[in-house]
Amino acid sequence: MQSEEDQNREMTQTPIRILEVLDRLIPGGGVQDWLMNVARRIDREHFHLDFLATCAMRYDAELQDLGCRVFIGPSYYHLLAYSRFLARVLRENGPYDMVHVHSHYHSGHALRVAKGEGVPVRVVHCHVNNTWQLPSLSLLRRVFYGHMVKWTKRFATDGFAVSRSAARDLFGADWCADPRWRIFPAAFEEDAFRRLTVDAAAVRRELGIASDAFVIGHVGQFTRVKNHGFLIRMMAIAAKRSSNVVLLLIGDGPLLPAIREEVNRLGLNGHIILTGYRGDVPALMLGAMDAFVFPSLAEGLGLVLLEAQAAGLPILTTSEIPTEAIVVNALVKTLPLSQGEVAWAEAVLSMVNSVPSVTRAEALCLMQRSLFNIDYNVRALEKQYQELYQRREQPT
Numbered sequence: 001m002q003s004e005e006d007q008n009r010e011m012t013q014t015p016i017r018i019l020e021v022l023d024r025l026i027p028g029g030g031v032q033d034w035l036m037n038v039a040r041r042i043d044r045e046h047f048h049l050d051f052l053a054t055c056a057m058r059y060d061a062e063l064q065d066l067g068c069r070v071f072i073g074p075s076y077y078h079l080l081a082y083s084r085f086l087a088r089v090l091r092e093n094g095p096y097d098m099v100h101v102h103s104h105y106h107s108g109h110a111l112r113v114a115k116g117e118g119v120p121v122r123v124v125h126c127h128v129n130n131t132w133q134l135p136s137l138s139l140l141r142r143v144f145y146g147h148m149v150k151w152t153k154r155f156a157t158d159g160f161a162v163s164r165s166a167a168r169d170l171f172g173a174d175w176c177a178d179p180r181w182r183i184f185p186a187a188f189e190e191d192a193f194r195r196l197t198v199d200a201a202a203v204r205r206e207l208g209i210a211s212d213a214f215v216i217g218h219v220g221q222f223t224r225v226k227n228h229g230f231l232i233r234m235m236a237i238a239a240k241r242s243s244n245v246v247l248l249l250i251g252d253g254p255l256l257p258a259i260r261e262e263v264n265r266l267g268l269n270g271h272i273i274l275t276g277y278r279g280d281v282p283a284l285m286l287g288a289m290d291a292f293v294f295p296s297l298a299e300g301l302g303l304v305l306l307e308a309q310a311a312g313l314p315i316l317t318t319s320e321i322p323t324e325a326i327v328v329n330a331l332v333k334t335l336p337l338s339q340g341e342v343a344w345a346e347a348v349l350s351m352v353n354s355v356p357s358v359t360r361a362e363a364l365c366l367m368q369r370s371l372f373n374i375d376y377n378v379r380a381l382e383k384q385y386q387e388l389y390q391r392r393e394q395p396t
Contacts, residue, residue: 015048016389019090019119021110022102023076024055029221030303031102031127032059034186039066041378047385050096052089054082069093076106083113090117097121097389101156104128104170108151115155120392124152126161126170127186128300132225132320158388160184163322166300184384185324187377188303190368192282193310203287207273213246214352217289217313219281219304220296222253227295230341232262232272234295237345239271245349248288252277285311291351294321295337295344301325310367312360314351316344327370330357 020035036059039049050069051060060070071093073085090096090113098121099114101107107124114122134142149170152159159181161167167175167183175181204211216235220226228249235247249259249272256274263272278284285292285308292308294317299305302325308315309328319334326332335347358366371377 015044015046016098016385017048017094017096018050018098018100018385019096020049020051020100020102021086021107022051022053023106024053030186030301034188034303035102036062037187037189037374038378038381039063039068041375043382047382050093052086076103076109079109083109086110086113087117090114090119094119097392098123098385100125102127104130105145105148107170108148108153108155111155112151120157120394121388122155122157123388124156124159124170125184126159126166126300129163129165129169129298129322131165131169132298156180157392158182160384162186162301163324165298165322169300183324184381185301185371185377186303187372187374188306188310189374190310190364190372191374193286193307193364194368196282196286198283198287200287203283207248207275207284207288209246209248209273209288210244212244214242214244215246215248215288215290216348216351217248217250217285217292217308218294219250219285219307220294221251222255222259224255225297225299226251226253227297227337228255228259229262230295230337230344231293232259232266232268234293234341234344234348235268235272236266237341238348239268241345242349242352245271245352247272247293248275248284249273250275250278250281250284281307282311285313289313291316291348293344293348294318296320297337299325306367306372310364312356312358312363314354314356316347316351327372328358328363328366331363 022031024032042049044067051063052071052073054073054075063070071089074081076082096119099119100123101110102125103110104126111122111124159171161183162185167181171181201211209215218231222228238245260274263269292313292315294305296318298320299322302321305317305325309331315332317332317334319336335344
């Protein structure tokens with residue numbers, strides 16, 4: 001039976017109000033790009049999204065054009081200032097029906113503040129798998145993260161994870177036993193691959209790539225988990241065996257200057273191209289790349305891997321990648337990082353004369369019919385939001 005509040009909401013068509021809480025609003029990050037696609041497609045008559053982040057660079061203007069408010073506050077590393085800012089946003093701009101928090105280990109803090117401000121639905125969404133990093137952290141950092149995880153479990157009314165490995169990382173090995181936790185993946189804009197007509201020769205000319213070069217691509221932020229150093233060492237080996245191979249690295253991040261310096265030191269400028277951030281990744285995949293490599297130390301899901309499959313590219317990735325991200329099996333080969341750079345270089349060079357057993361059109365069709373279709377994904381998210389709101393905590 002519907003509550004009086006639900007009946008009034010239906011009569012007035014008041015949208016469910018949701019505050020999306022995340023770290024940054026910069027393009028090039030999988031979570032941010034997915035949330036932007038959600039904001040563009042969500043039924044704004046029934047759902048209103050606002051965003052709270054610790055910095056914004058390119059997306060805030062578009063979000064405001066979509067009717068979303070964007071609140072930029074202090075880093076969550078400054079716990080007291082962040083708490084006060086989040087509480088003020090919730091108090092002065094609410095009431096919010098829901099917070100949807102995407103800050104992984106730091107989510108517990110935002111969930112606690114939301115609970116204190118009376119937000120009835122508090123959803124945490126785990127997009128990464130940081131298990132690989134924990135042994136290298138200081139004792140103080142591990143204790144802090146452990147405390148944040150306890151807060152997450154205490155103050156979240158519900159939780160999503162993009163894969164089983166991501167769920168294990170944040171919710172624990174027994175996550176299946178808690179009915180609050182479930183798998184809900186992110187998705188990508190497959191329309192970009194379907195509607196694009198790409199002049200491959202022009203794309204390569206712009207990048208300074210020879211028409212007969214074999215181009216291996218990678219897209220990712222220059223952070224440790226993406227393992228760019230491994231790719232550079234792999235490429236140093238491959239370049240000695242083939243003068244025709246080029247590595248195209250797309251992305252930005254804190255380690256980009258160090259990687260650029262390493263490329264110069266090894267004399268690989270003729271074999272490695274660093275583009276920085278690009279907003280036309282589908283066009284670069286379709287127009288410049290012949291294959292794709294993905295040697296991440298860990299991934300929550302790996303949205304760019306989904307994009308590479310939509311582009312019909314043969315892919316070499318690690319065995320650490322969640323199996324959920326492999327849709328077009330014929331395109332994907334996994335190789336443990338423990339095999340080393342030589343084995344990876346040999347595997348990459350073996351792709352030069354190989355022909356995929358599926359066409360680009362067939363691969364795109366499989367991706368469009370998968371759970372990672374953004375339109376299907378947004379409709380499923382709307383359904384989740386609606387169901388969570390209907391069974392929300394009632395004030396005591």
